[in-house]
Structures are given as structure tokens and as C-alpha cells.
Amino acid sequence: KEKLIYAIQQQKSAHLARNDWERQDFSWSKELENVQKSVFKIPALREHQLPTINATLSGVDCILIMPTGGGKSLCFQLPALVSKGITLVVSPLVSLMEDQMMGLKARGINARMLCASSTKEEVNGVHGDMISASSGLKLLYVTPEKLAKSKRFMTKLQKMHQMGRFARLAIDEVRPKPSVQAECMSQLQHLLEREFKGQSGIIYTMTIKDAVELVKELRSKNLRVAPYHAQLEADVRSKVHRKWVENEYQAVVATIAFGMGIDKPDVRFVIHHCISKSMENFYQESGRAGRDAKPAKCIVFWRFADLARQSTMVFTEQTGLENLYGLISYCLDSHRCRRNMIAEHFDERWETADCQGMCDHCKAPREVKNLDIAKYGQKLVDLFLGKGPAKMRVQEATVTGVTRDRAENIIAFLLIDGFLKEDFHFTPYSPKAGAGIPPSPLIVGGIRKLSSFSEESAESDKITLATKQNHSVTSNEANKGTKRKGGSKPTTNNSDQYTHSSN
Ligand code: ADP
Ligand code: MG
Ligand code: ZN
Numbered sequence: 001k002e003k004l005i006y007a008i009q010q011q012k013s014a015h016l017a018r019n020d021w022e023r024q025d026f027s028w029s030k031e032l033e034n035v036q037k038s039v040f041k042i043p044a045l046r047e048h049q050l051p052t053i054n055a056t057l058s059g060v061d062c063i064l065i066m067p068t069g070g071g072k073s074l075c076f077q078l079p080a081l082v083s084k085g086i087t088l089v090v091s092p093l094v095s096l097m098e099d100q101m102m103g104l105k106a107r108g109i110n111a112r113m114l115c116a117s118s119t120k121e122e123v124n125g126v127h128g129d130m131i132s133a134s135s136g137l138k139l140l141y142v143t144p145e146k147l148a149k150s151k152r153f154m155t156k157l158q159k160m161h162q163m164g165r166f167a168r169l170a171i172d173e174v175r176p177k178p179s180v181q182a183e184c185m186s187q188l189q190h191l192l193e194r195e196f197k198g199q200s201g202i203i204y205t206m207t208i209k210d211a212v213e214l215v216k217e218l219r220s221k222n223l224r225v226a227p228y229h230a231q232l233e234a235d236v237r238s239k240v241h242r243k244w245v246e247n248e249y250q251a252v253v254a255t256i257a258f259g260m261g262i263d264k265p266d267v268r269f270v271i272h273h274c275i276s277k278s279m280e281n282f283y284q285e286s287g288r289a290g291r292d293a294k295p296a297k298c299i300v301f302w303r304f305a306d307l308a309r310q311s312t313m314v315f316t317e318q319t320g321l322e323n324l325y326g327l328i329s330y331c332l333d334s335h336r337c338r339r340n341m342i343a344e345h346f347d348e349r350w351e352t353a354d355c356q357g358m359c360d361h362c363k364a365p366r367e368v369k370n371l372d373i374a375k376y377g378q379k380l381v382d383l384f385l386g387k388g389p390a391k392m393r394v395q396e397a398t399v400t401g402v403t404r405d406r407a408e409n410i411i412a413f414l415l416i417d418g419f420l421k422e423d424f425h426f427t428p429y430s431p432k433a434g435a436g437i438p439p440s441p442l443i444v445g446g447i448r449k450l451s452s453f454s455e456e457s458a459e460s461d462k463i464t465l466a467t468k469q470n471h472s473v474t475s476n477e478a479n480k481g482t483k484r485k486g487g488s489k490p491t492t493n494n495s496d497q498y499t500h501s502s503n
Contacts, residue, residue: 021052021055022050026057026058028057036078040074048070052064052075053078056079057079057083073100073172079167080138081109081138083168085166085167086160087139087140088142088168089141090144090169091172092143092144092173096173097143098113104139110136110138111137111140111141112129112140113141115142115146116145126140127152127156130156130160131156133165188214188218189221192225192250192251193223195269196250196268196269198250200267201250201269201271202254202285203225203252203271203272204253204256204272204274205254205256206309206310208230211227211254214253214273215227224248225250225251226240227254230257244264256272265291265292266292266294267288268296269298269299270285270299271299272285272298272300274310275300277310277324279323279342280323304408307328307412307415315424325416328412328416329416332409332416334368335368337355337362338361339358373410
């Protein structure tokens with residue numbers, strides 16, 4: 001629920017009532033509107049934004065509490081551009097800072113950030129900008145640690161204040177957002193407690209470690225689940241199996257690598273907490289549900305990071321990547337009938353109309369928008385600008401403002417269509433693929449120049465791209481594009497979960 005609190009100190013404007021903050025005749029109102037429209041390209045402010053902005057521009061302290069996506073950032077970004085000097089933003093999560101930096105840079109706004117991984121040069125550069133009247137720096141993002149621990153930074157800040165350059169302090173997000181992991185966990189908990197309450201199922205994970213950890217977490221929420229994998233002693237395994245068959249356990253958490261040889265008729269749900277290795281595997285795994293011919297549900301949690309993890313597991317197999325990409329393409333698709341896609345893969349005849357709303361896409365058809373992702377191919381570097389170590393950055397590139405979700409989907413499309421190529425390196429410390437644990441570094445690199453999203457290739461172009469913290473990059477001409485099965489036009493899909501029912 002939206003809530004807005006104006007904590008008003010002893011300022012001369014403290015007597016203003018709430019409505020007064022909506023006024024548009026402040027000395028900055030004209031310029032504000034100008035910047036809002038020309039720099040941020042925002043036609044109209046949302047509720048609570050104008051009063052907040054007016055309050056902060058009046059020098060009044062305020063706290064704004066709105067839901068995620070409500071537009072809180074704009075409430076200090078816009079004032080930052082209208083004010084003289086620098087707005088200091090404290091933000092707890094580096095990934096959130098990076099997202100905002102990208103958006104700001106795409107709008108040509110002079111913004112910089114300092115975090116633990118900033119290089120000496122960057123730190124020096126920022127410190128210089130803080131106290132240089134000619135730097136033009138408008139927004140400076142720092143982590144709370146920087147503010148708390150760096151004496152040198154505090155000294156610069158003091159100097160900046162003495163020079164009259166400290167416009168305001170904004171604290172963005174006072175608590176970090178739940179991680180993807182935590183969000184995923186709470187969805188899983190919800191499914192087991194509500195939708196699949198009293199029903200029996202299987203949850204698949206990629207590794208034994210994942211299975212063990214997931215079980216630990218689910219058990220801490222009082223859910224009755226047990227791990228089921230190859231490393232269990234035979235007698236333990238059969239005990240788990242028996243308890244599951246007798247519905248003492250609601251679900252077993254199994255690794256996809258482990259052939260279960262089970263035939264429980266009343267499995268009502270199969271949840272893929274990771275993606276399968278191929279369409280064939282997916283078909284078999286999800287096919288463990290509903291053997292009694294009653295409706296059952298299959299849910300896949302799909303995230304770009306899974307592609308990276310899974311590909312390191314399968315790339316040594318002859319058609320490992322090809323199979324995996326086939327499945328990724330299925331996951332990425334945002335509108336076709338799921339069952340139709342599966343049937344097509346197995347060369348079976350299937351009319352979409354036969355689905356009768358049993359898959360998520362037929363149940364709730366989405367509006368489909370075609371997106372030309374070629375331009376993003378060229379922008380990949382920009383998207384990842386500033387994400388990795390300083391030596392990976394391309395200074396002259398400009399940044400687009402796409403969201404992380406969209407960027408990840410775009411990269412996934414570029415991968416499965418062969419415009420990008422994954423490259424795998426082993427470090428002395430990484431175990432061999434197939435040993436059950438993926439080797440740590442995933443390397444994605446090498447892209448051919450994209451003029452349009454077609455088969456025409458231009459000369460190769462060196463573009464580097466980083467996906468994980470521990471990565472290295474190669475540049476070479478990517479292999480020729482393999483056509484995806486189904487050949488549907490690339491579209492985006494903002495959700496990272498989909499369901500598919502079968503009966
Ligand atoms: P929050 O920090 O509250 O989670 P953001 O500040 O990141 O939300 O804003 C979410 C999105 O909404 C951003 O893409 C931002 O550009 C956009 N946005 C913010 N204010 C407006 C507005 N008045 N009109 C249109 N879009 C807006
Ligand atoms: Mg925000
Ligand atoms: Zn369907």
C-alpha cells in the first residue's frame with residue numbers, strides 16, 4: 001500500500017500543507033518540467049512524485065515509501081539535474097546501482113558510482129570530480145560501506161560541502177530487495193503450501209548440492225520434502241522413496257541427472273527448479289506427472305543464469321548444446337502453444353485448438369510484439385558496460401536502458417540463434433563436466449557484426465561480453481547460426497516462470 005510521509009524539519013516552508021507541495025509555481029517548476037520531458041522523456045509525473053520533488057528542492061527532508069517500480073528514483077534524479085552541485089545517492093546493492101547508472105548514462109546524464117570493486121583510477125577520478133567546479137558531475141552513487149568506512153571519501157565529501165557542491169543526500173532502498181533466489185524460494189513455498197497442498201510431486205534441481213540446499217530451506221518452512229539422488233545410500237534412498245509413495249513426503253527433490261525408475265501414479269506436480277538438458281529430458285521428467293490420467297501440472301522456473309550453468313554441464317556431449325538450446329528456445333517463447341511446440345519437436349501432429357487452455361499460453365494468450373534485437377546485438381557491450389572489471393569496459397560505447405530481464409532474454413536469443421557463441425575454459429580448480437558439479441567459469445564471447453537479424457554475415461567484429469563475475473572472454477567469429485526449431489520470430493518474454501499442464 002502506498003504511503004507517503006513528509007518528515008518536515010524546522011524549515012521556513014514547514015508550514016506548507018500537503019497540497020501545497022503539488023504547486024507548479026516554484027522557482028524551479030519550469031526547469032523541472034523541461035528536464036522531465038526533454039531528458040527523462042517522461043510526459044507526466046505520477047502521484048507523489050511532484051510533491052516529493054518539490055519538497056526536496058525546497059530543502060525539506062522527506063521519506064517516500066512506494067512499491068517497487070513506483071518511480072522513487074526519479075524523485076531524486078530529477079532534482080539532481082535541476083539543482084546545482086552533486087546529489088549523493090546511497091544504495092545498498094551494487095546491481096541496483098549499476099541498473100540506474102545504465103539508465104542515466106543512456107540519457108546522457110553525468111553520473112558515477114563508487115563501490116568495493118572500483119579501480120584506483122575510478123576512485124581518483126570520482127574524488128576529483130567531487131571537488132572540481134568544472135566536472136559537471138550530477139549524481140554520485142555509493143555503497144553504505146563507502147560512507148561508513150572510507151575516511152578519504154568523507155574528507156572529499158566535506159570539501160565538496162564546503163565548496164557548496166553537496167546538493168542533497170538520497171538514500172535509495174534504506175533495505176535490499178529480495179534476491180532472485182529468495183523470490184524463487186517464496187514462490188516455491190507458496191506452490192507447495194497452497195496450490196499443491198496435500199498433493200504429491202517432484203522438484204528437479206541441477207546438482208546434488210542444489211537438491212540438498214533446497215530441501216534444507218523448504219524444511220525450514222515446515223514443508224515435508226526429502227532429497228533423492230545418486231549419492232544416497234541404497235537403504236536411505238528406498239526409505240525416502242517409500243515415504244514419498246506413502247505421501248509422508250509431499251515431494252522429493254531430485255537431480256535431473258538421476259534416473260528415478262519410479263512409477264507413482266498420482267504425481268500431481270513436477271517443478272523444474274532448473275531447466276532440463278533437452279526437450280527429450282524435459283518430456284520424460286515432466287511425464288512423471290499424471291500417470292493416473294488425471295490432470296497434473298508442470299512448472300519450469302527459467303532464468304538466464306540456468307542456461308549458463310546447464311551449458312557448462314552439457315557442452316562436452318556431441319549435441320549437448322544443440323539440445324539445450326532447443327529447450328531454451330521453448331522456454332523463451334512467449335506465445336505459442338506449449339503442447340504444440342513439444343509435439344512439433346517430436347514430429348507429431350498437434351492442433352493448437354486441441355490444447356483447450358491446458359498450457360499457460362493458451363490459457364492466457366499474450367499480446368505479442370516483435371522486437372528487432374539486432375540493434376541490441378551491437379549494444380551488448382554497452383549493456384554490460386561497467387559490469388565487470390575495469391579492463392573489460394569499452395569507454396567509447398553508449399548504454400541502452402533495457403532491463404536486466406530483457407537483456408538476458410535478448411542474449412539467450414542471440415545464443416540459441418547462433419549469433420553469440422559460448423566458449424568454455426577449464427581452470428585447474430574446476431571439476432570435469434559431467435561430474436555433477438558445473439565447472440565454474442562460463443565464458444560467452446565472440447559475436448559477429450549484426451547488421452540485421454538475418455543470416456547475412458558481415459565481417460567479424462571484436463566484441464566482448466561478460467556474464468558472470470568470474471569470467472574471461474575470447475573474441476572470434478561466431479559459428480553459423482543454427483535455425484531454431486519452429487522458427488518463430490524472436491519475441492520477448494518478461495516472465496521467468498511458466499506452467500504447462502497435461503492430462
Ligand atoms: P522504484 O525505484 O520506485 O522501484 P524506478 O524509479 O526504478 O522505481 O522507476 C520504475 C520505472 O518507471 C522506470 O523505468 C522509470 O523510468 C519509470 N518512471 C518513473 N516515473 C515515471 C513517470 N512519471 N512516468 C513514466 N514512467 C516513469
Ligand atoms: Mg529504485
Ligand atoms: Zn496450448
